[in-house]
Amino acid sequence: MVKSYDIVVVGGGPGGYVAALHAAELGKKTALIEADFLGGTCLNRGCIPSKTYLKHSEVIEQIEKAKDWGIDTGDLSFSFSKMKKRKDDVIQRLRGGIAFLLKQGEIDVYNGYGSVLPGGVVKVKTSDGEETVKAAKVIVATGSTPAVPPIEGLDSVQFDTSDTIFDIPEIPKSVIIIGGGVIGVEFATIFASLKAQVSIVEAADQIIPTEDAEASEFLTKMLKKKGINIHTGAKVQRVQETEGVKTVICEDAKGKELSLQADTLLVSTGRRPNLSAVIELNLEQNGPFIKVNEKMETTQDHVYAVGDVIGGWQLAHAASAEGIVAANNAAGEMDVIDYKVMPRCIYTLPEIASVGLSEEEAKKQGIDVRVEKFDFAGSGKALSAGEPEGFTKIIYEAKYGEIIGVVMAGSHVTEMISEASAFMYLEGTIDEAAKMIHPHPSLSETFYEAAVNAVNKLKTQKAIQSVV
Amino acid sequence: MAKEIFMPKLSSTMAVGTLLQWLKEEGETVEIGEPLFEIMTDKINIEVEAYDEGVLLKKYFDVDAEVPVNQIIGYIGEEGEKVPDRSPGIAGEEPPAEEQIEEVISERQETPVLVSNIQEGEKPRATPAARQMARSNKLELVFIKGSGPNGRVHKKDVLSHLEATASASKATPLARKIALAEQVDLSSVTGSGANGKIVKADVVTANSSKQAPSAATSIPAAQRRKMTGMRKVIADRMAQSAYTAPHVTLTTEVEMSKVKELRLALLPVIEKQTGFRLSFTDILVKAVGAALARHPQVNVSIDGDEIIQHSQVHIGLAVAVQDGLMVPVIKDVLNKGLAELTSDAKEIGKRARENKLLPDQMNGSTFTISNLGMYAVDAFTPIINQPESAILGVGRIQDKPVAINGALEIRPMMTLSLSFDHRAMDGAPAAAFLTELKQILESPYELLV
Numbered sequence: 033m034v035k036s037y038d039i040v041v042v043g044g045g046p047g048g049y050v051a052a053l054h055a056a057e058l059g060k061k062t063a064l065i066e067a068d069f070l071g072g073t074c075l076n077r078g079c080i081p082s083k084t085y086l087k088h089s090e091v092i093e094q095i096e097k098a099k100d101w102g103i104d105t106g107d108l109s110f111s112f113s114k115m116k117k118r119k120d121d122v123i124q125r126l127r128g129g130i131a132f133l134l135k136q137g138e139i140d141v142y143n144g145y146g147s148v149l150p151g152g153v154v155k156v157k158t159s160d161g162e163e164t165v166k167a168a169k170v171i172v173a174t175g176s177t178p179a180v181p182p183i184e185g186l187d188s189v190q191f192d193t194s195d196t197i198f199d200i201p202e203i204p205k206s207v208i209i210i211g212g213g214v215i216g217v218e219f220a221t222i223f224a225s226l227k228a229q230v231s232i233v234e235a236a237d238q239i240i241p242t243e244d245a246e247a248s249e250f251l252t253k254m255l256k257k258k259g260i261n262i263h264t265g266a267k268v269q270r271v272q273e274t275e276g277v278k279t280v281i282c283e284d285a286k287g288k289e290l291s292l293q294a295d296t297l298l299v300s301t302g303r304r305p306n307l308s309a310v311i312e313l314n315l316e317q318n319g320p321f322i323k324v325n326e327k328m329e330t331t332q333d334h335v336y337a338v339g340d341v342i343g344g345w346q347l348a349h350a351a352s353a354e355g356i357v358a359a360n361n362a363a364g365e366m367d368v369i370d371y372k373v374m375p376r377c378i379y380t381l382p383e384i385a386s387v388g389l390s391e392e393e394a395k396k397q398g399i400d401v402r403v404e405k406f407d408f409a410g411s412g413k414a415l416s417a418g419e420p421e422g423f424t425k426i427i428y429e430a431k432y433g434e435i436i437g438v439v440m441a442g443s444h445v446t447e448m449i450s451e452a453s454a455f456m457y458l459e460g461t462i463d464e465a466a467k468m469i470h471p472h473p474s475l476s477e478t479f480y481e482a483a484v485n486a487v488n489k490l491k492t493q494k495a496i497q498s499v500v
Numbered sequence: 501m502a503k504e505i506f507m508p509k510l511s512s513t514m515a516v517g518t519l520l521q522w523l524k525e526e527g528e529t530v531e532i533g534e535p536l537f538e539i540m541t542d543k544i545n546i547e548v549e550a551y552d553e554g555v556l557l558k559k560y561f562d563v564d565a566e567v568p569v570n571q572i573i574g575y576i577g578e579e580g581e582k583v584p585d586r587s588p589g590i591a592g593e594e595p596p597a598e599e600q601i602e603e604v605i606s607e608r609q610e611t612p613v614l615v616s617n618i619q620e621g622e623k624p625r626a627t628p629a630a631r632q633m634a635r636s637n638k639l640e641l642v643f644i645k646g647s648g649p650n651g652r653v654h655k656k657d658v659l660s661h662l663e664a665t666a667s668a669s670k671a672t673p674l675a676r677k678i679a680l681a682e683q684v685d686l687s688s689v690t691g692s693g694a695n696g697k698i699v700k701a702d703v704v705t706a707n708s709s710k711q712a713p714s715a716a717t718s719i720p721a722a723q724r725r726k727m728t729g730m731r732k733v734i735a736d737r738m739a740q741s742a743y744t745a746p747h748v749t750l751t752t753e754v755e756m757s758k759v760k761e762l763r764l765a766l767l768p769v770i771e772k773q774t775g776f777r778l779s780f781t782d783i784l785v786k787a788v789g790a791a792l793a794r795h796p797q798v799n800v801s802i803d804g805d806e807i808i809q810h811s812q813v814h815i816g817l818a819v820a821v822q823d824g825l826m827v828p829v830i831k832d833v834l835n836k837g838l839a840e841l842t843s844d845a846k847e848i849g850k851r852a853r854e855n856k857l858l859p860d861q862m863n864g865s866t867f868t869i870s871n872l873g874m875y876a877v878d879a880f881t882p883i884i885n886q887p888e889s890a891i892l893g894v895g896r897i898q899d900k901p902v903a904i905n906g907a908l909e910i911r912p913m914m915t916l917s918l919s920f921d922h923r924a925m926d927g928a929p930a931a932a933f934l935t936e937l938k939q940i941l942e943s944p945y946e947l948l949v
Contacts, residue, residue, distance in 0.1 A: 432677045434700070459672030459700055 035140070036166035037063045039362050040154050041173060042146040042309050045072020047339030047351030048173030049130055054359035055171075056137035063165060064139050065146035065156050070130045072175050073340070074348040076123060081198045082218050084119040086379050089225030093381055097418055110226060112203045119198065148172065149312050152334060169334045169362035172310055172322065173355065176303035176340035183210075184270035189278055191271075191297040194219075204228050206294035208280050210268055211301035212239035214378050217251065219298055221380045224258045231261040231292050233282055238264055240378060244391075244439040246405075246425065247384045251441065254382055254421060266290060271297065305341040318343060326368040328358035336362055345374055373457045377446040382422055385449035388437030388456055391427050400430040404462075404489070406482035408442045412473035419443040424478035426452075426462065428486055430493075433461035438479070448476055462486045502577030503552040505536065506590075509569040509651040511624045511642045513859060514541045516566045519573070520728065523547065524556045530576055533660070537573075538728075544642060545729045551647075552576045560587035569651075626653035633658045642859075671698035682707045730824040741886045745802075745921040749881040749893075750931055754938045756897050756912040759783055762944045766838060774843040780897070781817065781871050782842045786947055787940045788892060789813045789833035792867060795933035799866050800924050801887040807924055808887075816865030816885055817845060819852040826852040827885055829865040873897060879915040889924035892937075893917035 037060075041052040044066030052064040069076050095105055134141055144158035148170050156163045178193035180186065192200065194215050203226045209216045212234030220230045232239060232255075238248040239255075239262060252262055265285030272279050278297040284290045305321050316323045316331040321343030328336045336358035339351030353369065360367035378384040394401040408414035408422035422442015428435050438452035455465055465483035470476050507517045517539040524536055535547040536556070557575040561567055570590045575583040624641040626634070630653045634641050637658070644661045646653035671679065671686050675698045679686050682703070689706045691698035727735055763778055770778045792799045792813045801808045813834050816827040828848035830841060851857045868885040871894040882893035895915040902911045916937065920930040940946060 432674055432681070434674050459674035461674050461677065464673050 034164050034166055035063075037061050037140075037168070039063075039169045039171060039359070040065065040146075040165060040167035041171045042148060042154065043072065043173035043175055043306075043339070043341075044070045044130070044141070045173060045175050045339060045351065046074045046348040047175070047355045048072065048171065049134065049355075050352040051171045051173060051338060051355030051359040052139050053133055053137050054356050055363055056139050058359065058363040058365065060359075060363050062137070062139045063142060063167075064134060065142045065144065065154065067143070067145045070127050070134070070141070071123070075126050075130075077195050077198065079348055080123060080126060081119045082194075082215075082222070083379055084122050085115065085198075085222045086218065086381070088115055089222050090381055092225045101418070110203060112226075116199065146309055147312065148310050148335065150332075167334075169336065171328075171355070171358045171362060172330070172335065172337040172341060173339045173351065174306040174309045174341050176305050176346065178299065179302045179304040180299055181210075181268075181301050183268050185272050186299075189271050189273040189297065191278070191299050193299055197298055200296070204294070204296035207231070207296045207298060208233065208278065208292050208294040209298045209300060210280065211299065212236075212262065212264065213242075213300060213302070214240060215300040216298070217255065217378060217380050219300065220255060220260050221258070224255070224260050225381070228296075229259070229261075229294070231294065232263065233266045233268060233280060233292070234262070234264045235267055236264065237285070240384065243376070243378070243384060244386060244425070246423075247386065247439050247441045250421075250423070251378070251380060251382075251384055255380070258381075261292075263290060263292075303340060303346060305343065307341070310335075310337075326357075327361045327366070328354055328369065329361065334362075345371070345376075347374070347376065350374060373453050375449045375453050377449065379446060382419065382442045383444070383446045384439075384441050385445040386437070386439040387449055387453045388435070389427065390437055390439070394427055394429075394436050399436065401427060401436070402430050402486065402489070403427050404482045404486040406478045406485065408475070408478060410481065411475055411478050413475050413477070414442065416473065417443065424448075424482050426465075426479070426482045426486060428462050430490065433463050433487070433490065435460070435462060435465065440478075442475070444475055448479065451476055451479055462490075502557055502575040502581045502583050503554070504572045505550070505574040505576060507539065507567040507569050507571045507573055508548055508645055510541055510544070510546065510645070511859065514569055516568050517541050519561050519563055519565045519567060520545060520732075521563055522559055526556055526559055527579075528556050530554060530556050540729075540732065545732070546645075548645065550576060555579045557581060558583045624653060625650055627655060629655040630658045637662060640856075670696060671703075672700065674700050675703045678703045678707075730821075730826075734825055737886065738883055741884050745884050745886065745889075746923060747881065747884065747919050748922050748927065748930070749917055749919045750927070750934050751879045751915055751917045752934055752938050754914050754916055754941045755902065756780075756914050756941065758944050759941055760897075760912060770839045770842050773839050776842050776846045778838065778842050779845070780873065781869065781894070782838060782845050783944065784869055784871070784892075784894060784941075785815050785817070785830060785833060785841050785845065786838055787937060787944065788815060788867065788869060790940055790947060791933055791937040793834055794936055795929060797925050797929045798890050798920065798933045800889050801866070802889065802921065802924050803887065810866040813867065814865045816868035816888070817849065818868060818870035818885075819849050821853050821855065826857065826862070827865060827868055828852045828857055828861050829863065831864065867891070869894060873914070879917045882917060882919045884919055884921055890918060890920040890930065890933075893919065 039055040039060045040063045041048045042065045044064055049064060049070060052062050055062045074080060092108065095108060142156045142158065142163065144156040147155045149155060152167045154165050154167050154170060156165065178195055197219065204223065206229040207223045209220055209230065209232045212232045216232055217239055220232050224230045238245060239252055240248050256262060263284060266282045268280060268282045270281050276295060277293055280292045282290050313332050313335060322330055322337040322341050324330055324337050324342050328338055330337050338354035338358045340346045344350060357367045357369045373387060375385060375387040391401060391403055403425060405423050405425040409420050414420050414422065419442065422445065425439040426435060427437035435456050438449065440449055462483045465480065466487040470480040520538040520540050522537045524530055530536060530550045530553060532551065532553045533549050536550045538545060538547045554576040555578065557577050559574045561573050567573055572587050572589065625646060626641050633655055634644065639658065639661065641653055644653050644657050647657050648654050670691060678700060684703050684707050686698060689698050689702050692702050693699040759780065763780065763783060767778050796809060799810050799813060812832055814829050814831050815833050816829045819826050819828060828851065830844045830848065833841065848857065848861050851861065865888060867888055868891045870882045870891060872880060873894050873896040876896060878895040880893050882891045884891050897912050897914045899910050900913040901908050902913065916934065918930060918934045
């Protein structure tokens with residue numbers, strides 16, 4: 033007998049499993065189809081394994097720094113297999129957590145490739161054959177895969193993507209990373225701390241091109257300090273491999289040919305949506321992605337889509353937020369997505385975190401925008417921690433002091449950004465931020481200090497205006 | 501045991517309160533802090549909240565009844581509890597015999613509180629802590645219900661008042677700022693945030709719908725709203741005056757060139773001394789004061805069948821404020837020079853517009869000036885501000901052709917309109933006063949003598 037569900041979710045990543053859990057909470061009979069492991073890219077090949085490795089990097093850096101402080105641990109040695117084991121343990125544990133939650137929500141989990149057919153039919157290809165389920169509503173959360181650009185010679189070269197790089201057998205001696213986005217710079221940090229010679233090749237004129245220029249400049253400086261070679265404005269012409277040595281030939285910003293060599297080549301040039309599950313539906317697309325409205329509805333009735341497959345932010349927490357909205361709408365509770373407060377975190381050492389609009393975006397919207405920056409060099413906590421590099425930057429609107437964006441760079445900022453998010457979400461202004469008591473000493477004081485300076489500047493300015 | 505509801509004493513000068521409306525019916529349940537009834541005093545109108553929870557057992561007074569302070573006006577208790585059929589009188593006192601109650605009430609009704617009864621400078625009772633807290637939160641103590649003896653306001657009363665106003669409309673700080681700047685009434689905005697919290701988008705939407713009236717095709721329906729607060733006070737007082745005092749209005753034209761000269765001469769002097777600019781109204785106050793001193797029969801009030809001859813001249817200035825009219829008072833005009841009158845007039849005018857008048861600044865006037873000269877108004881028939889017996893209406897100053905010694909000349913002319921209560925005085929003394937005033941204004945340097 034064909035089982036039927038109120039809501040079937042295709043894809044078990046942070047968009048899909050969160051949508052399934054929420055649908056179950058709303059009392060809907062729910063099924064989740066996952067072809068691989070629960071947790072999706074985020075848990076298995078993305079956020080979580082990279083953060084595990086980055087913790088290793090942080091510890092290595094701390095130990096090296098400690099030498100200058102009079103704490104000598106002798107020579108460092110790494111066991112890559114133990115590092116990988118720890119990463120796998122963390123992943124296992126979290127996968128178990130998701131499976132437990134799904135079970136608790138009485139959600140049926142199908143292990144197999146789901147294909148959505150017209151009329152609310154979903155086929156699941158499992159290892160034992162094929163199953164068919166009926167769905168009143170379908171939420172497509174099939175995610176994305178690393179996109180490999182058409183570079184000459186790439187098909188005859190052994191290269192890695194973020195899907196494979198976590199399980200390479202040993203620490204590489206040298207790595208070339210094509211693509212200086214979020215994924216690229218995080219891997220650069222990991223391998224540099226493991227003493228590999230790292231080069232980044234980025235086509236845009238700055239690394240992390242979607243982020244604040246000042247933050248990018250700051251990160252460039254910090255990565256170069258770690259000995260990472262950064263080539264921005266560089267276009268890859270072709271790649272080749274001879275006896276395990278990979279050569280990347282590119283044209284640098286000045287049009288000069290540049291040849292880089294390494295034993296490992298990582299391609300991190302973006303991700304493409306996984307559309308095979310919905311090929312039968314003829315969904316309208318938005319570029320390569322599935323087109324949705326703010327209710328996460330696709331152009332097909334009763335079919336919703338969330339996460340990387342619809343493009344946009346392509347962040348785990350964005351996918352989860354979209355999943356909740358889709359589940360609400362699929363369950364008959366009107367909900368729309370609000371992207372105003374979307375934090376973005378880069379877990380390099382030091383970190384970059386931002387939320388809201390950038391200064392340029394705000395200006396484009398015609399907002400009377402002001403910027404206030406406070407350097408970590410003025411923070412007692414940063415200095416005592418030996419991490420005096422970084423800044424907190426508040427982008428605000430002059431009339432009411434509305435906080436419209438915040439950029440932070442430095443250690444621990446990925447945790448600190450949530451204070452800024454809370455202010456923005458609850459519509460606190462710089463006046464409240466400049467009044468709220470912050471613990472001393474703490475890095476979060478930099479947010480407070482920037483707000484105080486902003487308030488004082490506005491006051492002086494208003495005083496001048498009233499005199500004139 | 502059933503708890504008494506009594507007419508609160510909201511200020512030390514308050515003797516009676518008028519019941520504007522009951523917000524609960526007999527038999528309804530009442531929570532502590534829930535508005536129970538609305539009253540009007542000589543200064544404000546305010547919703548009074550329940551001190552106790554339970555069922556509203558009894559209402560002793562109907563709307564529009566004037567009730568002495570601390571008079572028991574109802575009971576809150578448990579359903580079915582027995583309460584007296586008639587108000588037992590003043591709260592906290594032994595319940596008097598029934599005949600006495602009637603006496604008490606009728607006696608109080610017969611002696612309406614005269615403005616002159618109010619002791620000058622007296623403020624609502626409050627503890628220093630409450631006073632300071634009210635000041636730092638820019639609250640008027642008269643608006644806060646005191647829980648202490650004799651209605652003394654304690655710090656906790658100020659706190660609960662603050663909480664009450666804060667919870668009246670939940671809004672984000674940003675939404676509040678925008679609402680303040682764009683003058684959007686938050687209580688009329690529906691919040692879309694968590695638990696109905698008003699967020700920026702709600703205020704922006706409310707503001708844009710306010711600015712863009714509905715499509716031209718739909719004619720908005722006439723709206724009814726209850727006259728409350730200041731509007732009701734003005735309505736009652738104007739009707740009272742118009743229906744009790746037989747008004748007669750005299751008009752005269754005054755040539756203002758000398759006043760203009762005087763003003764121009766004194767403007768820099770007074771501005772230097774006080775920081776304020778001397779206005780025609782300020783000079784009028786001075787001139788009216790001088791004229792009243794010479795014609796005291798205009799500076800009177802009627803009290804029952806007696807005429808009170810005032811010994812001092814306190815001049816009220818009619819000031820248009822948001823949604824109404826206030827008459828702040830300049831005290832003791834005869835003993836003040838133009839500089840002091842100017843700064844007094846500016847001070848009370850500002851306070852009136854900001855709704856920050858002190859009780860003392862609202863009471864005790866013996867004569868009122870209403871200046872509409874900033875509009876295209878030549879003359880009008882002002883209504884007397886009782887218990888005064890006369891009021892001066894001031895029109896605009898306009899260049900007009902006048903015959904001077906048989907020749908036409910252009911002179912700045914202004915019309916004065918004096919309304920007087922014919923019960924208190926007759927036409928001749930009123931006309932004599934107005935003539936005196938005209939002469940003073942046409943040769944104002946005599947004010948200096």
